Amino acid sequence: MAPTVAELRAHGIRVLESARVPTPEADAELLLAHVLGLTRGQVQAKAVTGGVVGADERLAFVEALERRAAREPLQHITGVAPFRSLELAVGPGVFVPRPETEFVAQLAIDALQATAVPQPVAVDLGTGSGAIALALATEVPHARVTAVENSPRAFIWAKQNARTVDADNLRLVFADLADAVPELDGTVDVVVSNPPYIPDDAIPRDPEVRLHDPAVALYGGPDGLDIVRALSQRALRLLREGGALVIEHGELQGAELRALLEADGWRATATHRDLLGRDRATTAARGPRT
Structure with a gap:
């Protein structure tokens, strides 16, 4: 007899709880949704109404469940990560965008929207998957956004996401953030970045981060601030006088x-x-040029 959605959901939750996955219910439902081609809400509805699952889908769910129980990131299994209004492609070699970075993007969006010029300019330094840059480009469509990345593997994901989102006001540049886009010097309204900021000896506890996020996107030197410097x-x-800087950082790094x-x-x-309620981002304004 074919298992029901409710039975597979309950099994998934038990397996992920045993593996100490932080959000077993949500992850079990999202994995089922991925396998069945449904939304999470539809999975919840079918769990109530008694929907059944075919043999192929059951096998695919069990395999996905095993990967998640081994603490492979959910987003690597489904291939996508939600970010604000976007759904971004992610996988090995690129940092998975986190919900807290949506707050950082909002600060940059607010700064762009407050700019009293017809076509404000923004630069995302170290764009990774393109998450922040694409949020800016789609939510502030009159802005011109440049996204900079120096990891070949991450740049591939950023290019894929840029093609999917198709924001014609976004430009991708492969370069190191320390000397990127010199042609924009003195013209930029907002610079935003989620740089590597974990101190080298502060190894993350979560296996999803420690084992799967690329080290170049995590570690920022002895105090975590080498890239920030x-x-x-x-x-x-890059910034014009009065331009805004927005930097994501760890919750204990604000004062430093x-x-x-x-x-x-x-x-x-x-x-x-x-x-x-955690310190998450620091902003600053550029003073007059000397």
Whole structure:
């Protein structure tokens, strides 16, 4: 007798709970949705109404469940990661965008929308999958957005997502953030970045991060701020006077990052808390050019 959606859902939850996956119910439902070609809501409805699952779909679900129980990221199994209004392709070699980075994107979007020019300019340094840059390009369609990435593997994912989203106001550039897009120096309104900021000896506890996110997207030197130092200097050259800088960082790095930026000459530094009340991003404004 074919198993029901409810039976497979319950089995999935038990397996993921035993593997100590943080969100077993959500992940079991999302894996079922992926295998069955449904939304999570449709899976929940079929679990109530008694829908059954064919043999091929059951096998695919069991295989996906085994991968998730081994702590492979859910997004690597389904191949997609939601980010604001977007659904991005992700996989090995690229950092999986997190919900907290949606808050960072919002700060950059707000800064772009507050710019009193017809076609504001934004640069996303270290774009990874393209998440922040694509959010800016689609939510502020009158802006011109440049996304910079220096990892060949991540750049492939960014190109795929750019093709899928098809935002004609987005430009992808393969370059190191320390010297990228010099032709934009002094013309940019917003620079945003989610750089590597984990200290080298602070190994993440979660296997999904430790084993699957690329190290170049995680670790930022002994104090985690080596890339931020280069980012600060590059942003100073890119931004026009009064332009805004938005940087994501760890919850304990706000004060140190503000001090770093102020020493470089940035003005109006401020650290912002995400929806969980944790320090998540620091913003600053570029002062007059000397």
